[in-house]
Amino acid sequence: xxxxxxKSLRNTVFYKKQERVALRNCGYIDPEKIEQxxxxxxxxxxxxxxxxxxFTPEKVIEIVKAxxxxxxxxxxxxxxxxxxLARTIIPDADQKYVCCNADEGDPGAFMDRSVLEGDPHAxxxxxxxxxxxxxANQGYIYLRAEYPLAVKRLEIAIGQxxxxxxxxxxxxxxxxDFDLEIRLGAGAFVCGEETALMVSIEGNRGExxxxxxxxxxxxxFGKPTILNNVETYANIPRIILKGSDWFTTMGTExxxxxxxxxxxxxxxxxxxVEIPMGMTLREVVYDVGGGIPNGKKFxxxxxxxxxxxxxxxxxxxxxxxxxxxxxIGSMMGSGGLIVMDEDNCMVDMAKFFLxxxxxxSCGKCTPCRIGTKRLFEMLEKITSGKGxxxxxxxxxxxxRYIKKNSLCGLGQTAPNPVLSMMSNFxxxxxxxxxxxxxAAKVCVDLLEYKILADKCVGCSxxxxxxxxxxxxxxxxxxxxxxxxxxxxxxxxxxxxxxFGAIIKE
Amino acid sequence: xxxxxxxLPFAGTDEQEKALMAIxxxxxxxxxxxxxxxxxxxxxxGYLPIEVQDIIAREMKVPLSKIYGIVTFYSQFSLNPKGKxxxxxxxxxxxxxxxxGEITKKFQEKLGIESGGVTPxxxxxVEECRCIGACGLAPVIMINDDVYGRxxxxxxxIADILSKY
Numbered sequence: 042x043x044x045x046x047x048k049s050l051r052n053t054v055f056y057k058k059q060e061r062v063a064l065r066n067c068g069y070i071d072p073e074k075i076e077q078x079x080x081x082x083x084x085x086x087x088x089x090x091x092x093x094x095x096f097t098p099e100k101v102i103e104i105v106k107a108x109x110x111x112x113x114x115x116x117x118x119x120x121x122x123x124x125x126l127a128r129t130i131i132p133d134a135d136q137k138y139v140c141c142n143a144d145e146g147d148p149g150a151f152m153d154r155s156v157l158e159g160d161p162h163a164x165x166x167x168x169x170x171x172x173x174x175x176x177a178n179q180g181y182i183y184l185r186a187e188y189p190l191a192v193k194r195l196e197i198a199i200g201q202x203x204x205x206x207x208x209x210x211x212x213x214x215x216x217x218d219f220d221l222e223i224r225l226g227a228g229a230f231v232c233g234e235e236t237a238l239m240v241s242i243e244g245n246r247g248e249x250x251x252x253x254x255x256x257x258x259x260x261x262f263g264k265p266t267i268l269n270n271v272e273t274y275a276n277i278p279r280i281i282l283k284g285s286d287w288f289t290t291m292g293t294e295x296x297x298x299x300x301x302x303x304x305x306x307x308x309x310x311x312x313x314v315e316i317p318m319g320m321t322l323r324e325v326v327y328d329v330g331g332g333i334p335n336g337k338k339f340x341x342x343x344x345x346x347x348x349x350x351x352x353x354x355x356x357x358x359x360x361x362x363x364x365x366x367x368x369i370g371s372m373m374g375s376g377g378l379i380v381m382d383e384d385n386c387m388v389d390m391a392k393f394f395l396x397x398x399x400x401x402s403c404g405k406c407t408p409c410r411i412g413t414k415r416l417f418e419m420l421e422k423i424t425s426g427k428g429x430x431x432x433x434x435x436x437x438x439x440x441r442y443i444k445k446n447s448l449c450g451l452g453q454t455a456p457n458p459v460l461s462m463m464s465n466f467x468x469x470x471x472x473x474x475x476x477x478x479x480a481a482k483v484c485v486d487l488l489e490y491k492i493l494a495d496k497c498v499g500c501s502x503x504x505x506x507x508x509x510x511x512x513x514x515x516x517x518x519x520x521x522x523x524x525x526x527x528x529x530x531x532x533x534x535x536x537x538x539x540f541g542a543i544i545k546e
Numbered sequence: 547x548x549x550x551x552x553x554l555p556f557a558g559t560d561e562q563e564k565a566l567m568a569i570x571x572x573x574x575x576x577x578x579x580x581x582x583x584x585x586x587x588x589x590x591x592g593y594l595p596i597e598v599q600d601i602i603a604r605e606m607k608v609p610l611s612k613i614y615g616i617v618t619f620y621s622q623f624s625l626n627p628k629g630k631x632x633x634x635x636x637x638x639x640x641x642x643x644x645x646x647g648e649i650t651k652k653f654q655e656k657l658g659i660e661s662g663g664v665t666p667x668x669x670x671x672v673e674e675c676r677c678i679g680a681c682g683l684a685p686v687i688m689i690n691d692d693v694y695g696r697x698x699x700x701x702x703x704i705a706d707i708l709s710k711y
Contacts, residue, residue: 146676186622188679307638379643
């Protein structure tokens with residue numbers, strides 16, 4: 042038998058540059074079997090914390106603080122500091138809560154889904170450790186109802202952990218009790234905001250509240266609460282087991298460890314990648330991501346979803362970490378990384394994200410409810426060919442107003458995509474306004490369908506197909522489109538595939 | 547403001563009401579249980595008409611206005627019945643970048659309904675949905691629990707998918 046030489050997965054370009062911490066078990070273990078999680082050192086960190094007398098809650102918090110772990114949900118606040126505040130701000134609170142934000146609503150990000158479905162016990166273990174650290178014995182996981190498999194696997198995992206005595210009363214006979222409950226979200230993006238999420242768990246419309254008071258002082262049901270997202274928690278057991286020094290060997294000065302990105306859009310290797318902080322965007326796109334399909338050119342990458350911005354090709358060598366992304370007008374967000382090529386229109390993309398925030402604005406505060414709507418209308422004016430140069434200044438002004446005056450993170454960040462797309466691709470916006478042209482051929486109102494006289498054979502198929510009778514011409518004669526009647530539906534282009542005589546420009 | 551009412555008359559059965567009462571009884575003592583009650587009620591009825599909201603308000607001792615406020619706040623709750631086969635077209639960023647807008651139009655044209663609508667025979671409903679977290683397969687749609695990914699959006703492909711139902 043001949044020996045076929047196959048490269049080990051580890052040595053493919055896709056995996057070689059990755060470092061899997063949060064995703065360490067995803068795809069390796071059967072998530073419905075607790076034994077397999079235990080077999081890869083699962084629940085060891087919890088056991089160590091609860092049974093080794095030297096691990097006081099303060100020491101656990103110290104380790105998390107020293108690791109430099111920052112919130113992976115977008116904000117990037119120090120996780121250890123959050124825990125410290127929840128432990129110390131009201132030391133004699135009769136009840137505290139540990140919450141997990143698993144309401145992954147950022148379009149284009151699905152790393153939390155992967156952990157929930159592939160390694161649910163890691164989340165349970167981490168939340169129990171967090172409970173011990175801050176002095177809470179009840180936890181809530183606020184999970185998207187759109188992830189039915191995640192719900193199922195998490196339910197199985199919680200059941201098994203209870204059976205093994207790893208959740209519930211007197212865990213590891215340490216006298217520490219901790220219980221977990223799943224609460225399902227109902228499709229509201231704003232519930233990713235911490236105060237809105239807690240209000241939603243309490244059974245109300247998920248509208249945010251002003252901070253302070255911060256949840257560490259007055260959170261769920263009015264009690265001190267911590268909230269971290271799934272990916273943040275997924276790092277915790279490893280940090281406890283291997284120590285904060287190990288964690289700080291990865292990453293940049295102010296952003297330690299790894300970050301999972303959901304590569305999507307116009308890129309060859311779509312999917313989840315976990316890379317050490319500080320890798321350049323170029324490496325992510327061209328090495329790990331395998332470049333852009335169909336020989337197209339990289340135009341921009343969008344990070345941070347509807348709260349973030351875009352990174353244009355002039356910044357492609359930026360080292361990805363929290364602070365660098367903010368410095369160029371984008372943000373880490375939860376880790377969606379959508380690559381766009383020359384066929385994507387940046388005005389249209391800004392409109393897309395804004396449409397999302399308009400719809401998801403909860404309506405509680407005016408700058409966000411009405412401001413985003415007005416902003417959206419201004420963008421629509423530009424994409425429909427009615428824009429004027431003054432609009433650009435007005436858009437910028439309104440953006441600043443919304444950012445400054447909105448109640449919560451949703452409104453405060455909603456203008457980011459617009460500002461970032463505008464500053465990075467100003468020529469494109471100006472061309473929409475002055476020349477009434479969309480170079481990417483996306484904005485329908487700025488396009489014209491034309492019949493090429495030298496290719497038209499006069500078969501009349503397009504004339505018959507046109508729903509508004511905008512095409513005229515005799516059989517075997519050249520046909521013409523009446524632009525005043527054309528509704529730009531594109532049906533004619535499809536009927537003329539054989540001759541390719543109809544183009545849009 | 548006029549109460550948004552469903553266009554179809556309410557046709558709940560005794561069995562459904564019994565199931566609803568069981569759900570309510572299970573949740574009476576749990577803090578913040580309104581959301582799970584509404585979610586499970588929607589599973590029983592398929593949607594949350596005002597009649598169902600009324601029962602929940604009475605039994606849970608919560609004002610109807612609050613229930614209505616919650617139901618209309620969250621996109622998952624529906625005041626109208628859905629089709630037997632619910633077509634959800636993902637409009638997350640990755641799908642949008644890869645042409646989900648075109649695919650939505652195609653489905654609407656093919657079925658002759660707008661987003662949020664139901665075909666007259668009650669078989670299909672079309673809606674745009676938030677990211678379903680299958681960005682690696684973009685553009686992606688779901689019909690009930692079946693996922694169709696890497697769509698090209700051709701007429702044949704869409705006809706082919708619909709013919710399975």
